[in-house]
Amino acid sequence: MNRRHFLSLTASSAAVYPLIGRASETSGPLTKHRITSLEIKQVPLPWPRLVGKNAKLDVHGRGPTVWAVVLKTDQGAVGWGEIPDAQKTPEELRSLAVGKTVAELMNPASGILSSELWPIDIPLHDLAGVILDQPVWQMLGAEKPHLFPIYSGMIYFDELEPMEKPAGIDQVLANCAQDRDLGYRQLKVKIGRGNRWMTPEAGLKRDIEVTQAIAKAFPDCELLVDANDGYSVATTIAFLKGIEGIPLFWLEEPFVETDAAWREVHAWTSTNGLEKMLLADGEQHNDIPILEKLEADGILNVRLLDIISHGFTRWRELMPKLVKTRTLSSPHAWGSGLKTVYAAQLLAGLGNGASVEGVTCIHEHVDFGENTIRDGKMHVSSKPGFGLTLRES
Secondary structure (H helix, E strand, C coil): CCHHHHHHHHHHHHHHHHHHHCCCCCCHHHHCCEEEEEEEEEEECCCCCCECCCCCCCCCECCCEEEEEEEEECCCCEEEEECCCCCCCHHHHHHHHCCCEHHHHEECCCEECCHHHHHHHHHHHHHHHHHHCCEHHHHCCCCCCCCEEEEEEEECCHHHCCCCCCCCHHHHHHHHHHHHHCCCCEEEEECCHHHCCCCHHHHHHHHHHHHHHHHHHCCCCEEEEECCCCCCHHHHHHHHHHCCCCCEEEEECCCCCCHHHHHHHHHHHHCCCCCCCEEEECCCCCCHHHHHHHHHCCCCCEECCECCCCCHHHHHHHHHHHHHCCCEECCECCCCHHHHHHHHHHHHHHCCECCEEECCCCCCCEECCCCEEECCEEECCCCCECCCEECCC
């Protein structure tokens, strides 16, 4: 993405801003639906391959089994969605919703009506969309969905596995090829091997070699890099020098965010031909005052708070503030393919996106319907709610 493209995106985001305030005010149908049951289910969402280490964590495995809530009303409407892990007991969750009308819990124009409902934010959005016969993105105010690129978030340190006989860089390239075949045209490359798994010097050298190999093998794909806070300012600059000539869509979380560190990196990139690269942060430590200051000053370009742990409604509240500082959004969605859909629907409804985090999973337990990757973009469903169907086990 060049700077002109970035500015045009933020300009279009400003045009989208009124839509945030024009989300559907029609709560009438929600008053006619009273929640009669809240069921909790475990939903396996296996990944198509083993996902290895990143700068901080050991092998991630083959995918999660997530918790989901299914809500049913006395009029036969059903909504469901992923919930945060072990936030409340089943009895506590039921006490939040069962016996109440959906209108007591949810306003389609703004989201959940109490912070206590945060654990079931996603299921309530799905249920409201089903009752209103609208996809969530339309309920958020868009006349047609805003579509954004989607990147594969599954390019880890896979050349290091198995530990007894490492596969080498060819395994990383094979994984990239698999993701390209799935429709991705952006690949997020994990870096930071020297933080834990290799010596600092060898790790930085390998980070550079892997990035160069991917860029050479997939010239039609944009690259993003993510250090998971495993770099310092010096390592970040050394890495960027090492991949000179390779354009990056964005640089994500090189270090734990501090005002001084980000300003130093921004100053260096701005004077060394990398002013087109977006700087992204906010996934983990979430020092909100620092993020807000850096965004207001034009240092950071993309906010990354998690779509579930931060909350769908909180994201709706945050978006106008990001628009005002010309900061793009890309809700963190790692782990679950469901989270990819939730993030994509949020951006489809509100605009102001940079890219959608893609987490590929096997669809044995969930029918993703029209939520699909085509031509490097995430296309969202036109069906009510999130357009996801939980298969009976």
